[in-house]
Amino acid sequence: MTAQVEGWKNVVNSMRNLGDLDDGGKVTFFAVTHLARGLVRMTWWVKPATDINDPRLEVGLRFNSKEDFTYLIRHQGVQLGKKLRLKKNDKIRCVAYCKELLRTLRDIHKCGGASYNHGCANAKYFSRLFKDDMRVFPGMTVAQFVEKVHWELKITISVGKAKRAMARARRLIEGSTVVLATRHLSDGTDKFNEIYIAYEACKTSFKQHCRSIIGLDGCHLKGQGKGILLTAIGLDPNDQIFPVAYGVVAIENIDTWSWFLNLLVKDLDIKDSSKWRFISDRQKGLINVVRSCCHNAEHCFCVWHMHNNFKKVFSSPTLKDKIWEATRATNVYAFDKVMKEVKGLNTAAHTWLTAHTAKESWSRAFFGFEANCDILVNNISECYNRVLLFAREKPLYGMLECICMYLMDKFTSRRKMAAKLEDCVGPKIRRKLEKIKEKIGDCMVREAGEWVYQVNTKFNEQFVDDI
Known part of the structure; x- marks a missing residue:
């Protein structure tokens, strides 16, 4: 076990050294073989557009992504007439071989060729x-x-x-999905009813790089043509809003949300909905629609909207602080402790919180781990609606053009920003990590078993962390 751990440490240190040498600020896939004394020999970047037919394979060749590496392997197998195989193909490694596993580059094949239904x-x-x-x-x-x-x-x-x-x-x-629905009139003509738009770049980037959380919201159009703008917004790796799809409907009800969400589920290829989380306010029909389209998905409610409804009945500032404390609780013990305090302050407020909505929909203590996100409010959708306020005042065609131009400008600026990054994570994530580091001093950790730890805090709290 010790030798295995040391081996993984050497791999991680080697990859970290390679990452330090990369001044492009982007994720890199390395085709690397460890040489004698742990040294790594590096060469040039592969350019798929020009080097696909003559990649000059050698140890240390660098690729922009694993997809480029696998595509080059398949292309070389087809060109050479050899059945190359990917023996190991996961997030951290990719091993290609021909008949036998090669630990070094050997460009001479002794296997037979392939002319029908080539494996690569x-x-x-x-x-x-x-x-x-x-x-x-x-x-x-x-x-x-x-x-x-x-x-x-x-x-x-x-x-x-x-x-x-x-x-x-x-x-x-x-690529892009554009669905235009019309309504047939009694005089035999068709009239515009609703439209759904999801650009290929948004769909592909979201599925490859973003977490499985989507904010759903609707806002009114301000121009001559009245209607509702429905939006589906995600979070990119830097915790910034990432528009996925949007649509325009006449009214906001069960039918329009069901139509919009079914198209979204199809575009994102959501097969196992238990790994997804949707966040929204308590809009009419949306709760039942999410339950019917993605019956295993988490559906969280915006705490800010929930508190606005709560303070209409209970306006105490103390209760407001307790609600947010219960919302931010990261374990069941802390949540139950705050709820007992709420019950001691006002029994009716405690009854309202337990009866109004399920605790799994508004407290971090009951969130799942699949989405890897713990946001409590639907600000990602609210911010997007606020940014598009100027576009919502235009006619329908002008509004759709403005949204398209906004997305192109936004993605271009982020792409240029990412090209200048020297860190392996985004600046917002780095700031969050630094804040978490400051809180480490408040905890004392003791190992209780293999991957089991006891954590004591300065508030005389004790937890067991089984990782």
């Missing part, structure tokens, strides 16, 4: 390789696609794989 050439690989051809010739048939693959790559694929590759390529080309 799957539908995902073909969709990325022939995406531009599908864009230029959108009417390409399956037979033409199979023939093109045969002449360019010298391999033959099945009709089923060709269909899957072409369908995936079309999704990559079309």
Whole structure:
């Protein structure tokens, strides 16, 4: 066990040293082999657009992402006619081999080639390789696609794989989701009813880099055309708002929210809803819609809205402080302690809190760990609605154009900011970590077993942490 821990420490230290040498401020995937005495030899960056056919493979070659590395491996296998395989492929490592696991780079193959249904050439690989051809010739048939693959790559694929590759390529080309719904009138004409928009860049980036938490909210349009703007907002790795999708509907009710949320679930490929969390205020119909569309997902309510309803009945500042203290409690013991104090101050207020909403919807002590987020208010949606106030005063078409321009400008500025970062985390996250470091001195930790610790605080509190 000790030797294994020391080995992982060496790997982590090596990766940390590599990260210190990287002045680009971006996440890097390294194809690295440890040489004698723990030294690591580094070379150049791979540029997928130009180096895909001649990558000059050697130890220490650096990639922008693991996807670029796996794509290059598949492409090289197809070009060489070899069945390369990814033996290990997870978040921290990716090992490619041909028939046997190679610990060093060996560019001489003794295996037989492959000409039919090549193992490296799957539908995902073909969709990325022939995406531009599908864009230029959108009417390409399956037979033409199979023939093109045969002449360019010298391999033959099945009709089923060709269909899957072409369908995936079309999704990559079309990308964005725009659904326009109309209402049929008695005179035989159709009238605009609602629209849903989710850009491909927003969907893909959110699924790859953001946590599984979404803020849902609706706000009124201020222009001549009245209606409701529905929004779905996430959080990026720097805890900044990340717009995912938005839509315009006539009114806010169960039907419109169900229509919007069903499209959102489809776009984000939410299969296991137990790993997702939605946060909103107690809007009409939204509670039942979330329960029906994602019945296993967490649905948290904005504490700020809950307190506004609470103070209409109980306006005591002391009770207000107690509510926020119970909301920020991170364990059941601290939550129960505060609730007992609330009951001692005002029994009716305690009854209102327990009967008005479930404690799992507004206290951190009962939040799950899948979303990796503990926000208590829906400020991510409120801030987005406030930013779009100027756009909501325009006609429908002008408003949609303004939102599109705003998203392009916002993502461009963040991309430039990320390129200048020298830290492995964002500036907002770094500030949070520094605040947490200051609180470490208030705790005393004792090891009670393997991965089990006893934590004592300066407030004479004691907890058991089983990690």
